[in-house]
Amino acid sequence: MVAAIEVHDLVKRYDDFEAVRGIDIEVRRGEVFGLLGPNGAGKTTTVEILEGYRERTSGEVSVLGYDPSLREIGLRRKIGIVLQSSGIYSHLTARETLRHWSSFYPSPRDVDEVLALMGLEEKADVLTRKLSGGQLRRLDFALALIGDPELIFLDEPTTGFDPQARHAAWQTVRSLRELGKTILLTTHYLDEAQALADRVAIVKDGRILAIGPPRELGVGSAHYRVIFRDASGELVERETDDPTSLLHELTSEALARGERLEELSVGRPTLEDLYLELTADEQSGDAQSNDAQDAPISRSTADV
Ligand SMILES: Nc1ncnc2c1ncn2[C@@H]1O[C@H](COP(=O)(O)OP(=O)(O)O)[C@@H](O)[C@H]1O
Ligand SMILES: [Mg+2]
DSSP states (O other): OOOSEEEEEEEEEETTEEEEEEEEEEEOTTOEEEEEOOTTSSHHHHHHHHHTSSOOSEEEEEETTBOGGGOOHHHHTTEEEEOSSOOOOTTSBHHHHHHHHHTTSSSOOOHHHHHHHTTOGGGTTSBGGGSOHHHHHHHHHHHHHTTOOSEEEEESTTTTOOHHHHHHHHHHHHHHHHTTOEEEEEESOHHHHHHHOSEEEEEETTEEEEEEOHHHHTTTOSOEEEEEEOTTSOEEEEEESOHHHHHHHHHHHHHHTTOOOEEEEEEOOOHHHHHHHHHHHHHHSSOOOOOGGGOSOOGGGTTO
């Protein structure tokens, strides 16, 4: 069967700034695919091109067999969207908002069922302007599901959620996957990508740096990491594509000096290492506004 999404050499330029620089992606039907990367990587740009909200500069794009830039109604009825910033009407209640959106779809899901799915039953009749940030985000999520779409785009779906709402959203994504839906999600949370995505593409500066199942991503890297403690007790880390030569060099030098390389190990980076590496400049630069909740790494919750 043809893939749900096919992207070849996608480029997006804003004036003379190239935000997306030749991306290739293939998302299979029924797959949860994650675009993982720091702020400014080009995730929203890519997703909004696939949704038909932004024009691409060049490249080939097919979404459920459609070219999204043509904005055909046939495609819009088959996709569900959670935008990064919501455009919810403040003078309607959550239920009214969902009812309104459901009218655009030929066979929408039941409004109360979707409210319950997102834990919004108690807030159903509250004006959306009185909802908290997390509740609004859940309403965004509910809007994406109301049309019972085949393909769902989730742009940073849990940013601003408290841990409970976050896990509820993860459960929702998993149940959608079990229903056979295809999901493209973006996130800057490593644990979210690990917990949800069948395959992940790590993006930075408009390029895909690595792509594959989360567990295999780091392992598939051409880089090896050689670690040992030198004679002064200092931990030394060396990266190489050719561990055989590097080990030969290091061990012969050590033997010639009559030393041992204590705690010597050869490993391959994990997804976590890869991701840390690519977010490193962001965190050492001036963008140190991330609070603890925003930290991308949490190994302990990765397998929840
Ligand atoms: N409408 C726009 N005009 C000019 N530059 C933009 C616009 N939208 C995004 N950018 C820039 O493109 C880059 C990628 O942005 P974006 O796709 O929002 O990244 P992400 O979603 O990964 O944070 C950023 O450098 C951003 O500043
Ligand atoms: Mg974004």
